[in-house]
Amino acid sequence: MSSEADQTILTTSEPDESGHFGPYGGSYVAETLMHALDELKEAYGRWRQDEEFMARLDSDLTYYVGRPSPLYFARRLTELAGGARILLKREDLNHTGAHKINNTVGQALLAHYMGKSRVIAETGAGQHGVASATVAARLGQSCVVYMGEVDIHRQAINVFRMRLLGAEVRSVTSGSKTLKDALNEAMRDWVSNIDDTYYIIGTVAGPHPYPVMVRDFNAVVGREACRQMMEQYDTLPDALVACVGGGSNAMGLFHPFIEDAPVKMFGVEAAGRGLSSGQHAASLCAGRPGVLHGCRSYLMDDDAGQIMHTHSVSAGLDYPGVGPEHAWLKDSGRAEYVAVTDQEALEAFHRLTRLEGILPALESSHAVAYGMKLAAEMKADQTLLVNLSGRGDKDVQTVAELENISL
Amino acid sequence: MSNRLDTRFEALSRSGRKALVPFITMGDPDPEWMVDILHALVKSGSDVLELGVPFSDPAADGPVIQMASERAISRGVTLRSVVDAVATFRCRDPDTPVVLMGYLNPIERYGYAAFARDAARAGVDGILTVDCPPEEMKALRDCLDEQGIYPIFLVAPTTTSARLRFIAGQARGYLYYVSFKGITGANSLDRASLAGPLGEIRSCSDLPLAVGFGIKTAEDAAAVADLADAVVIGSALVEQVRNAVSCDDACERVMGFLAPIRHAMDNRD
Numbered sequence: 001m002s003s004e005a006d007q008t009i010l011t012t013s014e015p016d017e018s019g020h021f022g023p024y025g026g027s028y029v030a031e032t033l034m035h036a037l038d039e040l041k042e043a044y045g046r047w048r049q050d051e052e053f054m055a056r057l058d059s060d061l062t063y064y065v066g067r068p069s070p071l072y073f074a075r076r077l078t079e080l081a082g083g084a085r086i087l088l089k090r091e092d093l094n095h096t097g098a099h100k101i102n103n104t105v106g107q108a109l110l111a112h113y114m115g116k117s118r119v120i121a122e123t124g125a126g127q128h129g130v131a132s133a134t135v136a137a138r139l140g141q142s143c144v145v146y147m148g149e150v151d152i153h154r155q156a157i158n159v160f161r162m163r164l165l166g167a168e169v170r171s172v173t174s175g176s177k178t179l180k181d182a183l184n185e186a187m188r189d190w191v192s193n194i195d196d197t198y199y200i201i202g203t204v205a206g207p208h209p210y211p212v213m214v215r216d217f218n219a220v221v222g223r224e225a226c227r228q229m230m231e232q233y234d235t236l237p238d239a240l241v242a243c244v245g246g247g248s249n250a251m252g253l254f255h256p257f258i259e260d261a262p263v264k265m266f267g268v269e270a271a272g273r274g275l276s277s278g279q280h281a282a283s284l285c286a287g288r289p290g291v292l293h294g295c296r297s298y299l300m301d302d303d304a305g306q307i308m309h310t311h312s313v314s315a316g317l318d319y320p321g322v323g324p325e326h327a328w329l330k331d332s333g334r335a336e337y338v339a340v341t342d343q344e345a346l347e348a349f350h351r352l353t354r355l356e357g358i359l360p361a362l363e364s365s366h367a368v369a370y371g372m373k374l375a376a377e378m379k380a381d382q383t384l385l386v387n388l389s390g391r392g393d394k395d396v397q398t399v400a401e402l403e404n405i406s407l
Numbered sequence: 408m409s410n411r412l413d414t415r416f417e418a419l420s421r422s423g424r425k426a427l428v429p430f431i432t433m434g435d436p437d438p439e440w441m442v443d444i445l446h447a448l449v450k451s452g453s454d455v456l457e458l459g460v461p462f463s464d465p466a467a468d469g470p471v472i473q474m475a476s477e478r479a480i481s482r483g484v485t486l487r488s489v490v491d492a493v494a495t496f497r498c499r500d501p502d503t504p505v506v507l508m509g510y511l512n513p514i515e516r517y518g519y520a521a522f523a524r525d526a527a528r529a530g531v532d533g534i535l536t537v538d539c540p541p542e543e544m545k546a547l548r549d550c551l552d553e554q555g556i557y558p559i560f561l562v563a564p565t566t567t568s569a570r571l572r573f574i575a576g577q578a579r580g581y582l583y584y585v586s587f588k589g590i591t592g593a594n595s596l597d598r599a600s601l602a603g604p605l606g607e608i609r610s611c612s613d614l615p616l617a618v619g620f621g622i623k624t625a626e627d628a629a630a631v632a633d634l635a636d637a638v639v640i641g642s643a644l645v646e647q648v649r650n651a652v653s654c655d656d657a658c659e660r661v662m663g664f665l666a667p668i669r670h671a672m673d674n675r676d
Contacts, residue, residue: 018542028511028538030467032563032588034570174473175463187466192589194565291511291538292464304485305516306463 015325019208019295022331024324027207029294032191041209043114048216053113060105061220064138065095067102069221071228071385076355077372084238084378086371088358088388089225091249098361098390099221099249100131104200106217108135111198118142118193121200122186124151124179124245125316125363126158127390128202133167143167146185148178151315158394176309179245179319183293203246204323207294211323218252225385226256233383239264239374242387243366244337245281245317247326249389254335255325264336267326268370270312271339281310283322284330284337297324313342313398314362316390344369349392349399361390362398410557411504411532412580415454416615416636425632425672426454428617429665430508430641431648432475433458433492434484440654441492447658449503451665455581457535457639460489460509467537469592471642475649486513486522490529497530506533506559506580511547519550527554533580535559541577562608564588564600575612581637582612586620592642596621598630605634625671632672640668 019025027037047053061067069090078086091099104121111119119141123129129145136143145162149171152159162169175181183206190199201210204218229236240257242250244267257263272280280286287300292307300308300320312318329335340348345362348369353359360368364387371386378384392399400407419426429448433441448456461476461484468476486509493505507526514522514536526534534556539547541560551558557580562571565588575582584605587594601618608616618631619639628638647664651657 026543027540028543029540030537030563031540031561031574032467032565032585034540034563035565035567038567174470175477180464184464184466188469188590191467192593194588290515293466294538296543299512301512301516303516304487305513306480306485307512 015208015212019212021325021328023289024297024327025208025211025295027294028291028296029207030191032194033207036190036194037207037209044110044209044213047110047113053109057106057109060109061102065101065105066093067220068224068228069093071225071232074356077352078375080351080355081372081375083375083380084382084384086375087237087383087385089221089253089385091221091387091389092358092360092364092391096127096131096134097393098127098131099218099252100128100202101134102220102252103202103214103217103248104128104131104135107198107200107213108132108139108141111141111200112139114198116196116198118197119200120144120146120186120189120197121202122146122179122182123202124182124318125314125361126151126155126162126394127316129167129169130158130161130165132200133162133165136167137165144189145169146172146182146189148172148176148182150177151179154398155315155394157397179315180307180321203248204251204325205246205293205295205297205321211295211325214248215251215255215325218248219255221249221252221387222254222256225253235383236260236263237385238262238378238382239266239384241266241268241367241371241374241384243268243317243363243389244284244322244326245270245319245363246321247323249387251323251325253387254329258334265329265334266370266374267335267337268366269337269339270314270317270366271341272311274341275339279311280339281312281318281320282339283320284326285339289327292321295324297327298322313345313402314366316361316363317366338370340366340369346399346402348372358388359392360388361392362395364389410555410580411502412455412557415504416581419454419636426615426617426637427452427665427669427672428455428457428637428639429453429644430457430459430639432461432472432479432645433489434461434479434482435475435645436478436649436651437654438479438482438484438488440657442495443654444648444657444661445492445496446499447661448665449500451662452669453503453665455504455506455637457506457508458489458493460486460507460513462510462513465510467590469590469642471592471646475645486517490525490531493531494529504532505530506535507531508535509537511536511539514547519547523550523554523556527556531556533557533559535583537561541574559583561585564604568607571608572611575614578612578614581615581617582608583617583619583639584608584635586618586622589620591620594621595623596627596631601631601634625667628668629671629675633675638672
């Protein structure tokens with residue numbers, strides 16, 4: 001088994017030179033950042049073709065992250081759903097417990113090669129913050145993580161993890177005090193400290209080249225899944241299912257399959273208290289194109305163009321925008337986007353925990369919930385692959401509170 | 408079609424005067440006072456008005472303008488109401504150039520063509536969209552050009568020479584040099600660092616040159632006026648206005664704050 005072969009960055013569809021996926025993407029940032037983005041584009045373009053850099057990245061993915069992650073047949077979940085075979089891509093088994101580390105290992109290494117001694121990151125659920133603090137500790141970089149005040153409360157354990165790792169967690173109290181505001185604050189830090197600071201964006205959004213770069217670093221998930229399908233089942237899956245907040249785990253899984261037309265792709269957004277309630281975070285299902293955080297994509301705004309506060313039980317999906325490549329996949333019809341409520345996600349959280357002994361992150365629980373629905377509509381000889389993007393240990397407090405259980 | 412920005416900067420240049428360009432966040436602290444505050448700015452000796460259109464996610468702004476934007480939005484201020492305020496202002500002031508400064512998404516939602524048409528009718532002369540570099544502006548640019556509205560662009564300390572030439576080729580009205588690497592209102596002005604970049608910009612463009620970010624005092628303003636054609640004062644002014652208890656108080660604060668700045672700019676040795 002040659003896992004390292006999967007880990008080399010390959011891409012099948014690219015945006016134009018300035019990062020446009022059709023009408024989406026681009027670089028919508030203040031002038032001060034334009035040069036930094038050019039530098040980043042150049043550095044990424046150079047190092048991704050450098051043998052030593054790529055060998056080091058592959059080695060980190062294997063020996064530090066613990067790749068490849070297994071492709072696991074969820075037998076009892078499949079029996080309950082009553083249809084297609086459900087397979088789980090176990091990104092929850094990665095070091096730090098989610099797919100996020102695939103990206104931070106790559107970007108922190110890039111920062112190191114670019115000679116940047118300080119990294120900053122934004123975080124919602126805390127997974128990206130933890131993954132950034134982790135790699136920064138290992139490379140001896142100083143690390144500041146911006147996190148909304150609301151998220152700091154609902155993800156207290158991850159906040160403490162980041163502090164243990166030596167990162168400074170800065171509370172963001174502006175706007176809705178969640179992920180979008182953390183992103184604004186990280187951008188402000190970057191503009192102010194541009195000479196020595198590298199900004200590790202945690203999702204496939206932001207200005208070019210972030211959507212491409214974060215996708216490429218996560219595409220190891222899809223490449224492995226593709227190879228594991230062939231090895232274990234001698235066929236490609238009929239459908240892929242992944243949750244979408246900003247969309248990095250979904251993009252990483254989808255991307256290597258984009259040119260395999262028979263493989264259907266489903267992105268699952270957070271319907272919160274229901275799409276009709278207005279309290280959700282489903283920008284692709286219920287939003288419209290606009291410009292936020294450096295790129296043009298679908299987003300949730302009001303009639304005056306102000307970005308709306310979103311709601312999801314899962315902090316990692318609680319974001320009013322989405323990566324531009326998802327917007328493009330939606331418009332082109334290559335991927336389909338659906339939404340799952342808080343309630344459905346919580347039910348799936350319990351189902352998977354009780355049936356398979358796997359405690360999924362609330363983000364990933366959205367994908368599990370839709371995967372079960374979809375599997376029921378498919379035939380028994382078909383296969384559905386769910387990206388189990390993260391583990392749920394960080395969410396036990398939230399689940400307990402929702403169910404009025406004091407720990 | 409003549410643009411008030413050209414007319415104003417030509418007149419200033421003939422009289423050897425430097426432009427005072429105040430920035431305020433529209434609608435803070437009270438949307439009812441917007442138009443009166445604009446007239447007070449002009450009465451204080453302002454030459455060009457930069458009007459901040461509040462946006463929910465002002466990623467290039469420091470806390471002063473962030474908070475002012477949040478307050479204005481919570482009181483119902485929108486791009487549309489800012490355009491309306493300019494139209495009302497124009498009834499009594501046909502000459503002072505007005506530039507709207509803000510972020511792209513409110514213009515996206517308004518619709519480029521409708522916005523350019525309404526803004527031109529209201530008497531807007533320039534648009535500065537902080538998060539829209541010239542590369543991404545083509546469609547909006549076409550609509551603005553059609554209505555004779557100028558796109559105003561920023562130049563930063565990080566802007567390379569090649570890019571500076573590109574921006575200079577795209578810009579109309581004036582070029583706005585951001586005095587430091589940071590967000591609005593953050594640092595203090597580092598006067599010594601200005602001469603080099605301003606000289607380079609002058610060598611690429613004949614447009615009037617404004618400097619902003621970090622100018623807080625009359626002394627700063629006078630020092631910048633020695634080097635540039637226009638002095639932009641934002642956060643420090645917004646900070647003055649936000650504590651006003653009445654419309655009259657707001658106007659008095661504006662005049663009290665700007666008078667010594669105007670005086671210092673006009674009485675340099």
